[in-house]
Amino acid sequence: LNRMCEEEEQLMELEGLKPEESYLECFRCDLGFWDACYTTETNCSRGELCYTGRGKAADSLDIKTLGCANAEECNAKTTVALFLNNTIFVMTKSCCDTPFCNSAQELPIYTVFQITLAGLTISHITKALVG
Template sequence: MGWIVFFILSLFFFSSVCYLECFRCDLGFWDACYTTETNCSRGELCYTGRGKAADSLDIKTLGCAKAEECNVETTLELFFNNNIFVMTKSCCDTPFCNSAQKIPIGTLFYLTLAVLTTRYTTKDLV
């Protein structure tokens, strides 16, 4: 009887400690993403999400996703101004398998500023 309790406790301990580690990026443009490391919840996989906004801007996200969210197209709203884009999450199941190029936060800020300035300047001219 004692070995059954030990077995159940060891399963609980190892299943609650061994979560998948992934990179996380809330929003990146093209292949540029400011990444951090994150631990997924039980049953989640690492993912790389790719989509296109404004018919020309490649969007990328990284993080953890449930298995049913993998390889499914989802429609998302960007910047709360009705820029809608479609994203597909590609999933993997090994630590940090959704690797991305790390860039300094300042570079990402200037890249984002340049993209938004170009977009709104072009929009005003049309």
Template structure:
């Protein structure tokens, strides 16, 4: 009887792990740039995408896993132990694998291109 119970528990654990939600994770992104990795969420979590605007003009993005009861709510980000709110962020959730979409393919090649251009300009100004 104990063997059957152990097998049922093991099968349940396997199914739970096999059906864990995979989401994109980005701790903090600015503008359209949010470098992502993939993360497996824990039980009771969903994928989320968060968007805010710091100082009234700087777009901030974040992605990852979030407890379901915190989904679709606005939270405040403060400085240290103070009560000064830096920005308010709305975290919107979804419940399918990788549903908190990664940045578009055209957002990532822009950074290396800008760095290469800047380096070329520096080299030309030094050579002259």
């Protein structure tokens, strides 16, 4: 196991990377509403960048995600299905390349209520659009 780590470090040095530079640390939030996100810290895979994703569900609800992305996903619009009812929204990921550059505000306790309310709103909007 040590030999594999040493070989990986040697390979990174040949490519001009220091071991600590090979994996970017970013914030991660799977789903947030408006600017409220419950964040954790994550280590990206080699070559990935930090991103902040923003989109709008049902043309009224601001959606936010944070995490790691490949360079080709940056500044590209993607379609995402939300919740079990598959509400569709378009998201654009903005990327950055320094540790924790996709910072997010801490999620206050009262925001849990707002997130629940937003989820119910999306559910009702989707039912109204579909039914």
